[in-house]
Amino acid sequence: MSKRILILNSYTLTQRPAGDQARVCSFLAGLTEGGYRVDYNLDVEVIDSNDLAQLEDQLVRALGNSPDLIHAVGTPNAILAVRLAGSIPIVYYGAHPEGVGVPECSAENLRGVRLTLPFTSNYKSYRFIRKLLPTVRRVYVPFYEHTVFCPESMRQKHNRFRERTASSPWIPMDSEFIGYRSLAGLNYIVGLDYRELVYHDAEDLEAALGMVDPCQAMLMPYNDSVYCCDAPRLLIRFAIEAGIPLIWNNNPEATHIGALAAISGCFEEAGRICGLQAAHILDTGSLAGIESRTSTRSWSSLNLRRAVELRLNFSDLVLSYFDELIQVAGSAPAQGG
Amino acid sequence: MCESRNNTLEGRVRSRFAEVIGVSIEEVRPDANLFEVYHLDSVRALKLISDVEVEFDIDIEQEEARQIRTLNDLIDLIRAKGAEA
Numbered sequence: 223m224s225k226r227i228l229i230l231n232s233y234t235l236t237q238r239p240a241g242d243q244a245r246v247c248s249f250l251a252g253l254t255e256g257g258y259r260v261d262y263n264l265d266v267e268v269i270d271s272n273d274l275a276q277l278e279d280q281l282v283r284a285l286g287n288s289p290d291l292i293h294a295v296g297t298p299n300a301i302l303a304v305r306l307a308g309s310i311p312i313v314y315y316g317a318h319p320e321g322v323g324v325p326e327c328s329a330e331n332l333r334g335v336r337l338t339l340p341f342t343s344n345y346k347s348y349r350f351i352r353k354l355l356p357t358v359r360r361v362y363v364p365f366y367e368h369t370v371f372c373p374e375s376m377r378q379k380h381n382r383f384r385e386r387t388a389s390s391p392w393i394p395m396d397s398e399f400i401g402y403r404s405l406a407g408l409n410y411i412v413g414l415d416y417r418e419l420v421y422h423d424a425e426d427l428e429a430a431l432g433m434v435d436p437c438q439a440m441l442m443p444y445n446d447s448v449y450c451c452d453a454p455r456l457l458i459r460f461a462i463e464a465g466i467p468l469i470w471n472n473n474p475e476a477t478h479i480g481a482l483a484a485i486s487g488c489f490e491e492a493g494r495i496c497g498l499q500a501a502h503i504l505d506t507g508s509l510a511g512i513e514s515r516t517s518t519r520s521w522s523s524l525n526l527r528r529a530v531e532l533r534l535n536f537s538d539l540v541l542s543y544f545d546e547l548i549q550v551a552g553s554a555p556a557q558g559g
Numbered sequence: 560m561c562e563s564r565n566n567t568l569e570g571r572v573r574s575r576f577a578e579v580i581g582v583s584i585e586e587v588r589p590d591a592n593l594f595e596v597y598h599l600d601s602v603r604a605l606k607l608i609s610d611v612e613v614e615f616d617i618d619i620e621q622e623e624a625r626q627i628r629t630l631n632d633l634i635d636l637i638r639a640k641g642a643e644a
Contacts, residue, residue: 345609352613407602411609 252497376401480552
């Protein structure tokens, strides 16, 4: 008798169907390794959306089909599944910068892989940015306020900063209102100036991007911005028009829509581990004996076309850092899912 | 005299440290405890280590960094790793 699996997939930036994406493929590969094959002894339903409200609606509907297991891609999706799926086993992979989402992802029916965001996990990794972009002096990092990656305390700090400062909503690194102090510290350590934004919606982001000083600047969004409809397109468009590099943290697809670089956890490894864990759970009907794991492996992509447009030249040593070298012009990312 | 001192390994390390904590190089004593005398915090300590690693093209392990109490300790470590001014 077939087992039924529900996949909650997000972070899609390209038009590529979910079934062709590394995130879904690697999970299915892990399941196959564990003895479960689609259309043989496995039915898979994929919900693919970057809109948390839409994901929630579709998850509620799909739970009516009584899945045996849920696979959640990303911390926000895992939290959604924990909240709505009752006791159905969940396997996930996702990041927890400064511990965000850890309590929610400690549910008894959840296992998986914690990604360490290798690029920004320590100063030695992050210092690579000075080799990649030696002229950059300032890093702008936007956070969308409606995901777990912007905790309430951070949202309030940014609101207070905006109330007190009539000009730019980008908070300087030495401000008491900074949310991600570790990220500010990391930039200070490697000799970069950090600017942090919490934005309400795409319109707010667009206005804030208009206040970025492009001189010696770069943008470094994370995947929370994928959940804001139109934010990825705005970020990429701004980077191209302003002539500044954009490095997307933790989404390998970003170079395929025009980012200069994408430095990520290894989704293929995480997906495969989740697939193996899922197979074990389906075999035994229990999560006993399965421990959540931590993945420190990275995967990175460099867009050489953007490099040429930005007049960047890289040494062989710098190029050898990347797992993938591509040449792609900027394009409109997938909308909302 | 300051010029020539700054070109020595000790001078370069003192100069880096002075920049990190925001004092003049003359105020920096290589034998002073960095944490007790200059109130070096963990972020600035990592900034110093990172700057030194880049300047002297060396790698300092976390455990080695933990042992450092004075600039002389750091200078000795840099020398032990084969770096010279």
